Amino acid sequence: MTTLTPAPAPAAADTRGRPAYKVTGPRVLRAEWAKLWSLRSTWITLSLSLALLIALGMIFASTYAPGADARGPGAEAADAVAVALGGLNFAQLAIGVLGVLVMAGEYSTGTIRSTLAAVPTRLPVLWSKVISYGGTAFLTAGVTVFVSFFASGRMLDGTDIALGISSPGVVRALLGAGAYLALVGVLGVALGALIRSVAGGIGLLVTTLMLLPLLTSLLPTTLRDNITPYLPSSAGGSMFALHPASDALSPGAGLAVFAGWVVLALAGAAWRLARSDA
Amino acid sequence: MIEINRLVKRYGEKTAVDGLDFTVRPGVVTGFLGPNGAGKSTTMRMIVGLDEPSAGSVTVNGRRYATHRAPLQEVGALLEAKSIHPGRSAFHHLNALALTHGIPRRRVDEVIEQAGLSQVARKRAGAFSLGMGQRLGIAAALLGDPQTVILDEPVNGLDPEGVLWIRNLLTGLAADGRTVFVSSHLMSEMALTATNLVVVGRGKLLADTTVERFIQDAGGHSVKVVTADPARLRDLLRGPDVEITAGESAEELQVVGLDARQIGATAFDHGVPLYELTPQTVSLEEAFMGMTGDAVEYHGSLAATPLGSAA
Numbered sequence: 001m002t003t004l005t006p007a008p009a010p011a012a013a014d015t016r017g018r019p020a021y022k023v024t025g026p027r028v029l030r031a032e033w034a035k036l037w038s039l040r041s042t043w044i045t046l047s048l049s050l051a052l053l054i055a056l057g058m059i060f061a062s063t064y065a066p067g068a069d070a071r072g073p074g075a076e077a078a079d080a081v082a083v084a085l086g087g088l089n090f091a092q093l094a095i096g097v098l099g100v101l102v103m104a105g106e107y108s109t110g111t112i113r114s115t116l117a118a119v120p121t122r123l124p125v126l127w128s129k130v131i132s133y134g135g136t137a138f139l140t141a142g143v144t145v146f147v148s149f150f151a152s153g154r155m156l157d158g159t160d161i162a163l164g165i166s167s168p169g170v171v172r173a174l175l176g177a178g179a180y181l182a183l184v185g186v187l188g189v190a191l192g193a194l195i196r197s198v199a200g201g202i203g204l205l206v207t208t209l210m211l212l213p214l215l216t217s218l219l220p221t222t223l224r225d226n227i228t229p230y231l232p233s234s235a236g237g238s239m240f241a242l243h244p245a246s247d248a249l250s251p252g253a254g255l256a257v258f259a260g261w262v263v264l265a266l267a268g269a270a271w272r273l274a275r276s277d278a
Numbered sequence: 279m280i281e282i283n284r285l286v287k288r289y290g291e292k293t294a295v296d297g298l299d300f301t302v303r304p305g306v307v308t309g310f311l312g313p314n315g316a317g318k319s320t321t322m323r324m325i326v327g328l329d330e331p332s333a334g335s336v337t338v339n340g341r342r343y344a345t346h347r348a349p350l351q352e353v354g355a356l357l358e359a360k361s362i363h364p365g366r367s368a369f370h371h372l373n374a375l376a377l378t379h380g381i382p383r384r385r386v387d388e389v390i391e392q393a394g395l396s397q398v399a400r401k402r403a404g405a406f407s408l409g410m411g412q413r414l415g416i417a418a419a420l421l422g423d424p425q426t427v428i429l430d431e432p433v434n435g436l437d438p439e440g441v442l443w444i445r446n447l448l449t450g451l452a453a454d455g456r457t458v459f460v461s462s463h464l465m466s467e468m469a470l471t472a473t474n475l476v477v478v479g480r481g482k483l484l485a486d487t488t489v490e491r492f493i494q495d496a497g498g499h500s501v502k503v504v505t506a507d508p509a510r511l512r513d514l515l516r517g518p519d520v521e522i523t524a525g526e527s528a529e530e531l532q533v534v535g536l537d538a539r540q541i542g543a544t545a546f547d548h549g550v551p552l553y554e555l556t557p558q559t560v561s562l563e564e565a566f567m568g569m570t571g572d573a574v575e576y577h578g579s580l581a582a583t584p585l586g587s588a589a
Contacts, residue, residue, distance in 0.1 A: 021348035021379040021422060031377035038370035039363065105363065113328060113361040114371070114418060117353075118378045120327040120344035277329040 049094030056087025099188020142178030350422030364404025408435030
């Protein structure tokens with residue numbers, strides 16, 4: 001840092017002859033897209049979580065052994081889709097956490113000041129993060145679950161749960177899994193904006209997806225049976241189940257309910273972003 | 279041009295900014311001076327819309343910051359150093375800001391060059407020293423080639439070379455006809471760069487003046503004279519622009535408007551013995567502390583008592 005440049009003397013401060021810059025929605029989206037991919041953590045977290053999804057699918061497939069004594073994680077798998085999505089729990093955590101980081105990381109590092117000074121209307125920043133990260137998560141997770149299905153499916157060939165990609169419901173369930181993971185990512189972004197702290201956002205995410213079902217299991221049976229299908233985790237689970245349980249929502253209803261939760265979180269996030277001091 | 283009208287910011291019980299009212303004009307550097315916790319940063323955050331005023335208003339170039347089509351072209355702000363993700367490079371940080379406005383890549387390279395960051399622009403900002411973070415913040419402030427530049431404590435953490443760079447930059451920007459608003463808690467730094475001065479303490483406006491006037495009011499260029507015959511000397515020195523006040527002892531006078539050479543010559547011509555003839559160099563820091571002494575938020579346990587400058 002030895003370069004000493006004299007004070008700049010470009011364009012005098014009158015408005016004539018100055019380039020006409022302007023903040024637009026698509027430009028904010030481009031900026032957020034660039035920000036997403038200019039961090040190493042994005043690459044690492046996404047590729048690790050998706051590699052894990054494929055690897056766990058293959059582990060589940062290799063341990064499928066109904067009725068055997070030696071029991072592996074995939075021993076009693078119900079169908080080939082469930083095997084392929086064996087690693088979904090881990091993948092959703094990683095994708096959700098990255099979503100929290102995308103937004104809350106701006107607060108913990110102070111980047112939010114630069115971001116909001118450039119886009120003082122604020123909300124375009126949130127929408128752009130949702131679109132860029134949600135879109136990325138949908139595409140990468142979508143491709144990955146299909147890869148996982150083919151990789152683990154090959155290992156299941158000849159077993160009673162083997163399924164082809166053209167079997168009824170398979171494509172729907174796999175797309176549902178991709179959509180579910182993308183929505184978890186968006187939920188992470190929303191919680192990050194709502195809580196503005198990485199640790200707090202991750203805590204709330206884990207609570208929503210993993211602890212809430214445990215807590216409701218403490219409720220009286222009748223109440224529990226009425227509530228459980230509508231929890232984010234159960235509604236989300238309906239999106240990618242090949243054979244939904246009798247008390248679960250249909251895939252379409254599951255998508256609607258889970259998306260509803262995400263929209264609710266986003267509304268809270270937008271409200272806080274627009275209203276309170278950065 | 280920044281216009282601040284009866285601006286108030288409360289955080290719960292605490293009032294950080296308490297009815298500030300002033301205008302920052304283009305073409306000169308305006309220093310924004312006050313002890314820590316006086317509300318300088320909060321005021322600056324309100325100028326660029328990061329904080330919402332509890333009452334009053336602030337406009338930049340005639341409009342609220344958030345209503346400008348290209349905010350970075352109106353105001354470039356350095357608010358706190360390291361408003362950047364440590365994992366992102368300086369180039370990517372600036373480029374992302376540029377993308378929101380459609381500012382060309384060429385301009386990003388330009389400000390990197392101008393801030394002297396060319397060598398480190400592709401490195402992760404987490405490894406930056408405080409000074410480099412400060413330079414990056416200034417590069418970001420200049421990105422949109424703004425008409426108004428706001429810098430919060432820009433010389434913090436800079437080496438002497440960097441401090442000199444900032445001074446030249448600020449005066450150059452002002453000479454271009456831009457509005458330059460710079461906060462500091464160091465009076466001496468402001469005296470070197472600023473023309474106008476806004477002094478705050480505990481969120482209140484203490485002075486809206488020029489550096490020149492501030493120095494004069496602080497008892498600027500006075501001379502301490504100790505003589506055997508103060509009454510006679512007083513008569514001899516009397517003049518339209520001369521102000522003479524009694525000093526601490528009976529033999530002492532404080533003279534403003536004449537220099538030591540003139541006083542000495544007059545006394546010699548009339549045979550008045552002088553025992554002491556001392557030009558008073560007022561410490562701006564002391565004058566500033568005298569003004570803000572009551573308004574300091576956090577006193578150290580060995581709080582420096584205002585030394586009561588020569589006045």
